[in-house]
Amino acid sequence: MKLKELKENSEAVVTGLDGDPRFIGRITSIGLTPGSSLSVIKNDRNRPVLIYARDTMIALNRKECEGIEVSEVRA
């Protein structure tokens, strides 16, 4: 599923990335690589998705996270 479909407080693992070199460069430099785990802090419409991954609170524009595939981890 796509990252932006995740509900608040859910945990997930990145399974795939897709996009142009700029996007790939930027998204890996902020720590989202396949296999990395994340949790969703906030996911409101019309706002960037707020996640916590690799020690960091990260805000992702909704359009930008189209290219991030995740699979949810049941706690």
Add this chain to the structure above:
Amino acid sequence: MSAATIALLGQPNSGKSTLFNALTGLHQHVGNWPGKTVEKKEGTFTHNGKSYSIADLPGSYSMSANSDEEVITRDFIASGKADVVCILADSSQLERSLFMLADFAGMDVPCFLILNMADVAKDQGKYINVSAIEKKLGIPVALISANDKNSYEKFYDVFERAVKEKTKLNVSALEKEYESLNGYDEIKSSLEDNTIEGYSPMWLTVKTLENDKVITAKLREKLSNEDFNRISRYSDTKGAIAAGESKFRWIDDILKDAVNVTKTRATLGKLDRIYTHRFWGKPAVVLTVILGLVGSFIPALPVMGLGSLVDALKVAVSEMLAGAGYPDFINQILCNVILQSMSFVIKMLGFVFGVTLVFGLLEEVGVMARISYVFDNTMSKLGLQGKSVMPFLVSFGCTMGGAAGSRVIDNWGQKVLTVALTWAVPCGATWAIIPMLSSIFFGSAAPVVIIAILLVMILHMWITAKVFGRNLVKSEDKFGMIMELPPYHKPKWGALFRYVFGRTKDTFFRVTKVVLLVCGIFWLLSYSGSDSYDSTLLYKLGIAIEPFTKLLGMPWQLFIAFVASSVGKEGAIGVISALYSGTSYAQGFNEAMSGGAVAANLNELLLANVSRPEALAFIFAITFNMPCIVALAATYQEIHSVKWTAKIAAYYTLSALLIGFIAYHVGLLIW
């Protein structure tokens, strides 16, 4: 002569600027990288009797080729101009922020690592074993808090060690990770140590896999066609992702036994729960900026008081000169041009000082990142970052403050566009005169004019974003936000104050030159040598251009007031007053710049001489004219481009006249 040159490398929010400002104090110089619009910050500092040069590299998140900043950064490092590179990482977000180190690995330059924000990491319950990290990396490492004075001993210690021993990063573990990548061995075997000076074959191989445009173009020149084609087939998205995974595996391995976390992961703090709230987020941000604006008057007031003092000095100096028998024109040049300009500049500077301090503080503490998050969606419609909302709001108070505030925007094109758009926001001085003029001419319909101005403002910003955006914001920069919200930090007051004083001093010299020149020209035009106004150049010029200004819907007096409003909008009313009441023009201009001098019978004078459509034309034209001469100078100071500053100024002057022209014709239809 400096003993060594050090380059600072780190992601945004790693505390790079704090460290740079704290080390250099006022010994810093801001310029441009040759041929680029990227800001170049250099400085010097002395330690143990030796003098060192330091360069604050503009690089953003990695060493890739996604922006001018990143290419400049790596070219500078590869050129060997720096004897040692200081890599900064945020110890409260170590895993992610070590990415810069991983991307740097393979550049053939001595380096050391500074783990900043030790205080924040400690609060999070993180224990970091520095010597374990040092052992794995083979370079000096220090854990510091750039906002804590006592940390700097540790910084100097590792710095001196790195310079003396020319310590280089141990990359063997990283290379082992890379060796598992598809195509790695094949690409690397076609490269030699000096294929591209300053970069190791390992680094070049990884950039080839990542499909780095600049590097692959260079390799195409250096390698045979056959070799290049053989290796370039590995350049794709898969290669880039896999290389990213390798870097993080290496980082994980470094941190595995070196970091101990006692507390569980962070959740949203109280303040962040408000800022990120679906309904209260935006009001909270707007309130923060307004409070910041109000707060910026506290440090500004003493400076503004000093400006008024200079103004008050004018009368005394003038009397003294007259008493001593100096000719009138010397008296006027000294008082009406020089002292007047100084008073004007100092008053304005108070505000620049306040805004730079308060909004620099908001940036440093971490609030600016939240502002960006909340307004990301709205601002992306203009092709801008969420942070741009801050300069816009500040510009309702003062455009110069808005221009100064745009420095928190990290992309040059978006910064220029933001500054250009702040000019469309009517500033405090405009709000001081527009309601008054509107009520003189339109009585109870004045609020309608105000609403029309706000609507035109929104339309103006939208059109201007389209007009300038095409050239300024490249489509590859138009991406939405991908950024971290850093934990809140304590500011380093000393470094912040030094930085703000430096900026204000810089603005002072730039602005004074311009204001003196413009005031001088106006004074010359309005100087008659006697009390009669019809011998002044201004009057003759006004009569001559009236056929043209009438076309635009303004009598010449209003047109001259329009021109004067590009110096300072406060002046416009005083100028009208002087022109219509026929008092001494020179004195009228002089007093207009102080914001006073309104003829007692201004209402009757205006109503007798100006029709309603003409008044409407004038109101719209001055509202959307260039904000003031100081805003012009501040704009140049922020965007470092004469071409763009001139473009923006010309665009606003012409579009203001066009808007006035339209308003005039709308007025003719109504009345």
